[in-house]
Amino acid sequence: MKPILELSAVTFSYGRVSVFENTSLTVQRGERVALVGANGAGKTTLLKLAAGLLRPTAGNVFLEGRDIHQTRRREIAKEIAYVPQQLAIPFDFTVQEIVEQGRTPYLRMLSGLSNHDRGAVEHAMQVTSVTHLRRRIFNQLSGGEQQRVKLAVALAQEPCLLLLDEPTQHLDIGRQAEILELILELNERGVTIISALHDLNAVRSSFPAIILLYLDRQIVHGATSLILKQETIERAFEIKGLGALSNWVSW
Amino acid sequence: MEVGQQKEWASKANAGNRPRLSRFLLVIAGLAVLLMIAILAGTTVGAVPVKVRSVVSVLFHLGSFGHRSWTAADEAIIFQIRLPRVIASALVGGALSAAGVLFQGLFRNPLADPYVIGSQGGAALGASVAILVLPHFSILGFSATASLAFVGSLLTMAVVYWLARVGGRTPIVTLLLAGFALSTILSYSTTFFMYLNPQSELATRMLITWMHGAISISEWPQIAIISVLVTIGVILSLPLARALNALSLGEEYAEQLGVRVEFARMAVITVGSLLTAAAVSLGGLIGFVGLIVPHFCRLLQGPDHLRLLPTAALSGAIFLILADTLARTVIAPAELPVGILTAFIGGPAFLFLLRRNKQEQYLA
Numbered sequence: 208m209k210p211i212l213e214l215s216a217v218t219f220s221y222g223r224v225s226v227f228e229n230t231s232l233t234v235q236r237g238e239r240v241a242l243v244g245a246n247g248a249g250k251t252t253l254l255k256l257a258a259g260l261l262r263p264t265a266g267n268v269f270l271e272g273r274d275i276h277q278t279r280r281r282e283i284a285k286e287i288a289y290v291p292q293q294l295a296i297p298f299d300f301t302v303q304e305i306v307e308q309g310r311t312p313y314l315r316m317l318s319g320l321s322n323h324d325r326g327a328v329e330h331a332m333q334v335t336s337v338t339h340l341r342r343r344i345f346n347q348l349s350g351g352e353q354q355r356v357k358l359a360v361a362l363a364q365e366p367c368l369l370l371l372d373e374p375t376q377h378l379d380i381g382r383q384a385e386i387l388e389l390i391l392e393l394n395e396r397g398v399t400i401i402s403a404l405h406d407l408n409a410v411r412s413s414f415p416a417i418i419l420l421y422l423d424r425q426i427v428h429g430a431t432s433l434i435l436k437q438e439t440i441e442r443a444f445e446i447k448g449l450g451a452l453s454n455w456v457s458w
Numbered sequence: 459m460e461v462g463q464q465k466e467w468a469s470k471a472n473a474g475n476r477p478r479l480s481r482f483l484l485v486i487a488g489l490a491v492l493l494m495i496a497i498l499a500g501t502t503v504g505a506v507p508v509k510v511r512s513v514v515s516v517l518f519h520l521g522s523f524g525h526r527s528w529t530a531a532d533e534a535i536i537f538q539i540r541l542p543r544v545i546a547s548a549l550v551g552g553a554l555s556a557a558g559v560l561f562q563g564l565f566r567n568p569l570a571d572p573y574v575i576g577s578q579g580g581a582a583l584g585a586s587v588a589i590l591v592l593p594h595f596s597i598l599g600f601s602a603t604a605s606l607a608f609v610g611s612l613l614t615m616a617v618v619y620w621l622a623r624v625g626g627r628t629p630i631v632t633l634l635l636a637g638f639a640l641s642t643i644l645s646y647s648t649t650f651f652m653y654l655n656p657q658s659e660l661a662t663r664m665l666i667t668w669m670h671g672a673i674s675i676s677e678w679p680q681i682a683i684i685s686v687l688v689t690i691g692v693i694l695s696l697p698l699a700r701a702l703n704a705l706s707l708g709e710e711y712a713e714q715l716g717v718r719v720e721f722a723r724m725a726v727i728t729v730g731s732l733l734t735a736a737a738v739s740l741g742g743l744i745g746f747v748g749l750i751v752p753h754f755c756r757l758l759q760g761p762d763h764l765r766l767l768p769t770a771a772l773s774g775a776i777f778l779i780l781a782d783t784l785a786r787t788v789i790a791p792a793e794l795p796v797g798i799l800t801a802f803i804g805g806p807a808f809l810f811l812l813r814r815n816k817q818e819q820y821l822a
Contacts, residue, residue, distance in 0.1 A: 255710075258714055260710055260713055260714060280713065280716050280717070280718055281716035282716075283716070284714060284715055284716030285716070287714075288714070289714040291708075291710070291711060294707060294708065294711065295708065296706060296707055297566045297567060297568065297706065298568070298706055298756065298761035299756070299760070299761055300703075300706070300760070300761050300762075301760070304703075304760065304761070304762055305707070308703055308704055308707065308715060309715070311700060311703075311704050311715040311716055311717065312715060312716030314700065316697040316700070317696060317697055364715070
């Protein structure tokens with residue numbers, strides 16, 4: 208079976224700042240992968256390359272064997288949902304109006320939502336526990352609620368690959384636990400997940416696989432238990448000495 | 459997908475959607491009635507009052523067995539003076555408001571207006587050339603002012619789009635800045651042009667009036683052409699509504715939702731430019747309509763662009779008919795440029811909404 212996502216010899220740079228050089232990577236269907244690295248290591252860039260939102264300067268990105276940049280945007284949106292760190296919305300859309308936008312790739316230009324579309328929206332809101340917020344204005348929700356709504360939009364897309372950019376950022380530990388639980392549940396339902404995360408304990412406990420980005424543009428990818436070690440973390444985050452680190456990670 | 463799950467979804471599906479639709483239809487029906495009333499009122503009220511009954515009779519050719527219940531003077535006033543002007547106001551108001559919705563959605567900014575990417579300067583320069591150089595030229599009922607303002611407005615927006623386009627993309631900020639810069643250059647060119655032609659005080663006064671919005675008495679062929687343009691513009695804007703909704707969440711996010719962002723942006727700019735140019739050619743530069751009407755409609759209908767566009771088009775038409783009726787009656791028989799009135803009404807109304815919104819945000 209073809210991998211759900213494959214980066215093949217991808218090179219990417221912002222202007223003269225190179226982020227990836229000849230990087231290759233494959234993720235199999237059904238995997239749950241944590242994306243770990245220091246600030247500026249390229250986590251968001253990698254997610255955007257995987258979503259086809261950035262175009263590599265060299266190399267290719269394949270979604271189930273198809274070149275993502277040869278595929279119609281609408282078709283990609285039915286298979287990949289990308290959840291950004293921030294979603295700033297200038298107008299007062301309600302939660303339901305936002306989640307309904309997850310159906311955008313399925314709709315013809317002027318057609319309304321079909322029963323199936325509405326069902327998918329309701330289902331997405333239910334799974335993420337935002338149904339009771341449907342008439343609330345998105346901008347007036349708390350951080351945890353907004354995060355769940357963003358996940359609901361992604362679910363309404365009915366994707367097979369979910370790309371999450373630090374979904375637990377700025378959340379209290381209770382809300383972090385909720386989001387992690389939701390990620391596990393979605394993965395059990397068959398959605399492949401790649402999520403950028405900073406909480407190494409969460410990575411260790413909830414993600415069987417890891418992609419570790421070093422600041423020197425090296426990448427390692429494999430089983431979390433094999434890769435998430437003191438030396439690799441010290442190298443990835445450029446920390447010297449165990450003292451500082453042991454406060455953060457329980458080995 | 460399993461049939462069972464589909465059934466389950468379908469049963470969940472009807473929750474919370476019907477009330478929104480019926481509310482939308484109710485608002486649209488209400489606005490349509492208000493528009494009819496505004497057209498009647500605008501045709502009736504003026505320096506010479508005409509009876510409402512005469513207006514209705516003339517419009518619908520009512521009369522018992524060939525007997526006419528109105529005078530020839532009434533008919534002339536209604537058909538040659540009032541009605542063209544009222545219809546023109548409706549078209550200008552509707553076009554500016556719909557264009558306002560398009561540009562506010564595209565720029566993700568409720569402060570954008572139809573002139574935001576430079577059409578103002580281009581239209582003004584076109585109008586000044588027309589008024590100062592070709593005062594007697596006319597084609598298909600379009601004065602030189604109307605034609606050159608239309609062309610100037612469209613050309614400027616095309617140039618701005620071309621200037622802002624870098625490597626197949628058109629960053630929004632570049633588009634705004636290019637529009638601002640070009641509009642400023644063209645506006646000052648207009649002033650420069652006026653200084654070069656100091657001989658005609660009348661022409662200068664005409665130009666100043668035009669730059670503050672003046673719906674002149676239009677001829678029917680001109681109205682017919684502009685109404686076709688505005689109708690096409692509004693109809694073409696509807697399929698863009700979904701893309702605009704997605705773009706409201708951010709360009710990258712819209713792209714991840716499957717929207718072809720660059721194509722959508724070009725389409726929005728094209729349709730918005732067409733609507734703005736059509737409005738400018740009939741009514742000069744009328745401020746505040748394209749800014750405040752979309753804002754008001756968002757309070758009425760929410761931010762969904764599919765509902766917003768028709769609501770704004772109707773509301774803008776009503777608003778401008780009323781404003782223009784006031785503009786020609788307040789100091790009758792003289793007239794004010796309608797832009798002064800839209801600013802006097804729209805400005806305070808906008809400030810009121812702004813303060814109310816702010817308070818709501820603090821209270822929320």
